[in-house]
Amino acid sequence: MTTHASKETVAARLAQLPYLPMENLWALWDQYFDRRPGHHHRTWLESRLAYKIQEEAFGAMSQSLKRRLEKIGETGEVPNQKRRAENQLAPGATLIREYNGIAHQVKVLDDGRFEYQAGAYKSLSAVAKAITGTAWSGPAFFGLRQPAPKRQGAMA
Structure with missing residues (x-):
């Protein structure tokens, strides 16, 4: 070091x-x-x-970092590592979440976006917000990972 x-x-x-x-x-x-x-x-x-x-x-620099930087240079897009759970979904996969008695279906598109009610969204979190009206972790909302634990001292 x-x-x-x-x-x-x-x-x-x-x-x-x-x-x-x-x-x-x-x-x-x-x-x-x-x-x-x-x-x-x-x-x-x-x-x-x-x-x-x-x-x-x-x-x-490590070879993996060099490859990552080369890809960013070619595409101009910086991958968001926080969306790892979303990126592991195969194109064409359908996620179903029941919320307030309604089954909501989301399809994973080829370009990594998500289709919900004929609209394309950049993230599952954007879809979850469209469904609930409030900010949610998309992967947690659709059951792809556990929701973050509540902080102590947070209001209920």
């Missing part, structure tokens, strides 16, 4: 990059890379050097 002092040292090194003369930037570049790039864009050089300095101090 990296100590707080070394984080400060890394931060100080990164903060110095914009103020280094180009010959010092190139000397630093030569420490980390085998070849110099074909262009001399200072901010690009600084960003690559900053990455290498951090990688040296804190370690390289």
Whole structure:
């Protein structure tokens, strides 16, 4: 684990990059890379050097993180890890929940959204709110996971 002092040292090194003369930037570049790039864009050089300095101090990114970042770069969408229970539902699956004596059916769409009464919703929580009129955890409402325990001191 990296100590707080070394984080400060890394931060100080990164903060110095914009103020280094180009010959010092190139000397630093030569420490980390085998070849110099074909262009001399200072901010690009600084960003690559900053990455290498951090990688040296804190370690390289895991392959799974690299893949995740590449996917975000390609699609522009940041996956919401809190929706894990929803993401495990197969497209075409139907969820049925009885509420106030009425059976409510929700279909999982191919694009990860949910169809309820001819409308498409981005999350099960949005569907649960449409059904109940109040904010609910969608996965808890549809029985995909246990509802969060009530906090002590909360009003009943």
